[in-house]
Amino acid sequence: MALLVSLILAICTGPGLLESSSTVRLVGGPHRCEGRVEVERKGQWGTVCDDGWDLKDAAVVCRELGCGAAKETPSGKSYKPSTDKGQKVLLQLVDCDGTEDALLQCEQNEDVFDCSHNEDAGVVCKLPESVRLVGGHGRCKGRVEVKHQGQWGTVCKAGWNLSASKVVCRQLGCGRAVLAKRCCSTATQGNGPIWLSQASCSGREVSLQDCPSGVWGNHNCTHDEDTWVECEEPFDLRLVGGETRCSGRLEVLHKGVWGSVCDDGWGEEEDQVVCKQLDCGESFSPSVKVQRRFGPGVGRIWLDDVRCSGDERSLEQCQHRFWGYHNCNHKEDVGVICSEQ
Known part of the structure; x- marks a missing residue:
C-alpha cells in the first residue's frame, strides 16, 4: 500500500504538471481586460513569451479573467513596463486550442530558454459591461448602475466613498475619479431596482463587484440616494x-x-x-x-x-x-x- 501511495504522489506531482494555484493577469493596459500577460508561479509573477502566441491563447486568458472575446494579441512591451526589475519570463511555447477555462490547462513550457521581455505576450479582450454611468455628459460621468440577473439597477450612496469611485472609473477605462455633487435630481435619479448598498471598496479592487457590500437587492434606500460618479475623460x-x-x-x-x-x-x-x-x-x-x-x-x-x-x-x-x-x-x-x- 505504501508503495502504491508513493507512486500516486509521484505521478500527481511530476514536473510536467502545473500547480492548481497558478493565476493570470493583464498589466499595464487601460483596464483589467487589456495589457501584458503575467502569470504567477510559486508566488512569483512573470511574463509569457509570445512565441506561438495567438488569438486562441488570448481567448483562454480573456475567459479566465471574466472578460469578453479576445480581440488582439499586441506585443506586451507596448504597455507600461513592470516596476519589478528582476521579473522573469516564466512561460514559453503556450499552445491552447481555445476551449480551455484557464491558461494552466494549455500545453506550455516552463523551461524558458530564448525569450526576453522584448517578446512578452499581450492581450486585448472586450471589456464586459457590468457597470455604467448614466445621465451625465459622456460615458465617464453619471449615475452608477450595475447589471445583476440581466437587469440594470442603481447603487445606494450609503457607505460610498472616493475609493469606490476610483474602482468604477478604472473599471470603465476612464480617468481618475473626482469629487462630485451628490445624486440626484428628479431628472437624473433611477427608476428601476436598487441592487447595491454599503459598498466598501479599498480602491484596489478590479471591479465594483469585487468590493464588500450588502446583500444584492437588500437595502432600505430610495432613488433619492442613488450614487453619482464623475471621472476624468480618458486620454x-x-x-x-x-x-x-x-x-x-x-x-x-x-x-x-x-x-x-x-x-x-x-x-x-x-x-x-x-x-x-x-x-x-x-x-x-x-x-x-x-x-x-x-x-x-x-x-x-x-x-x-x-x-x-x-x-x-x-x-x-x-x-x-x-x-x-x-x-x-x-x-x-x-x-x-x-x-x-
Whole structure:
C-alpha cells in the first residue's frame, strides 16, 4: 500500500504538471481586460513569451479573467513596463486550442530558454459591461448602475466613498475619479431596482463587484440616494487643421480640455505612435517641421519633452513632463502627417 501511495504522489506531482494555484493577469493596459500577460508561479509573477502566441491563447486568458472575446494579441512591451526589475519570463511555447477555462490547462513550457521581455505576450479582450454611468455628459460621468440577473439597477450612496469611485472609473477605462455633487435630481435619479448598498471598496479592487457590500437587492434606500460618479475623460488625441483626420496639428485631451503638444525632442518615433494610435498607417511627416502648415493652436499646451520608443500603443504611455508644464509657445506646436493606410 505504501508503495502504491508513493507512486500516486509521484505521478500527481511530476514536473510536467502545473500547480492548481497558478493565476493570470493583464498589466499595464487601460483596464483589467487589456495589457501584458503575467502569470504567477510559486508566488512569483512573470511574463509569457509570445512565441506561438495567438488569438486562441488570448481567448483562454480573456475567459479566465471574466472578460469578453479576445480581440488582439499586441506585443506586451507596448504597455507600461513592470516596476519589478528582476521579473522573469516564466512561460514559453503556450499552445491552447481555445476551449480551455484557464491558461494552466494549455500545453506550455516552463523551461524558458530564448525569450526576453522584448517578446512578452499581450492581450486585448472586450471589456464586459457590468457597470455604467448614466445621465451625465459622456460615458465617464453619471449615475452608477450595475447589471445583476440581466437587469440594470442603481447603487445606494450609503457607505460610498472616493475609493469606490476610483474602482468604477478604472473599471470603465476612464480617468481618475473626482469629487462630485451628490445624486440626484428628479431628472437624473433611477427608476428601476436598487441592487447595491454599503459598498466598501479599498480602491484596489478590479471591479465594483469585487468590493464588500450588502446583500444584492437588500437595502432600505430610495432613488433619492442613488450614487453619482464623475471621472476624468480618458486620454485621447486628434489631428486638426489638415485635409483629413490623419494630418494636422496634434492635440491631446486632458481633464476634458483639448490642448497642443510642444515639439521639443519630437521625432519619428513619436510620429509613429500617433499614427498607430489613430489607425492612420505610417508616419509621412517630412524631416522639417510641419506645424506651420497647420497653424498654431490656442489655449493649453499640455505636453512637452515627449519621448517614445515607437512601440507604445498610446502617446500617454510615452515619457513626458508633468501635464501642463512646459517652456514653449504655440509656434512650437507639433504637426503630424500620416499615410492613412
